[in-house]
Amino acid sequence: MKVQNLRELLVDELRDLYSAETQLTQALPKVAKTSSRPELKKAIEHHLKETEGQVTRLEQAFQQLHENPKGKMCEGMKGLITETDQRIKDGGDPATLDAGLIAEAQRVEHYEISAYGSARTFANLLGEKNVVHLLEQTLQEEKAADAKLNCWPRPSIWKPAQPDPEMLRAGEAAASPSAFAGGDGLRRDAALPPAPRRRRLPAPDRSRCRFSPPPENRETAPGKHREGEV
Numbered sequence: 001m002k003v004q005n006l007r008e009l010l011v012d013e014l015r016d017l018y019s020a021e022t023q024l025t026q027a028l029p030k031v032a033k034t035s036s037r038p039e040l041k042k043a044i045e046h047h048l049k050e051t052e053g054q055v056t057r058l059e060q061a062f063q064q065l066h067e068n069p070k071g072k073m074c075e076g077m078k079g080l081i082t083e084t085d086q087r088i089k090d091g092g093d094p095a096t097l098d099a100g101l102i103a104e105a106q107r108v109e110h111y112e113i114s115a116y117g118s119a120r121t122f123a124n125l126l127g128e129k130n131v132v133h134l135l136e137q138t139l140q141e142e143k144a145a146d147a148k149l150n151c152w153p154r155p156s157i158w159k160p161a162q163p164d165p166e167m168l169r170a171g172e173a174a175a176s177p178s179a180f181a182g183g184d185g186l187r188r189d190a191a192l193p194p195a196p197r198r199r200r201l202p203a204p205d206r207s208r209c210r211f212s213p214p215p216e217n218r219e220t221a222p223g224k225h226r227e228g229e230v
């Protein structure tokens, strides 16, 4: 759609969000059904209810603007859902698949947070206070959903794989002083400069994690995870 002013852009962005949320209401039941952990299933079902409320809020925003919510397909959400469907189809170890579903869900949340943030800014600039209020409520829900996903006790389901004996041997050889002299025949890169020291990342702020992990994962409570850990 060719947009000539900020109001048209806001309506177009809201139509995109309406399509995104509607697609999600159809996709989430399948994700909930696939998850093997009852707690994860419950969390997804809870977000489905929230998403239905978000669709209603968008309809209210369109009423405020005297516009029709339909007429656009959100290709971004369509792509994210296609990837999630593929993850489900590929299948695999149930606990690992759960970790994959959490990762897909977090992609969706980040997409929505960005879209709602922009739409709220446009509505604010246009002085559409009621629309701002509606979008702000949903934005906070999306941020809370993302925070819950951050707190999900993933390390407990991410069991380390059996170490590869070849890799172990190579690691031991690399650690020995003779390795750098090339005497054991395992290291071929002795001439390379030593790898740069890894910078220690600051500890993530978990102070807003109010989600309590399931009982069997208490030992991996929020605060013990590294950022980006699956």
Ligand SMILES: [Fe+2]
Binding pocket: 021, 051, 054, 112, 142
């Ligand atoms: Fe949403």
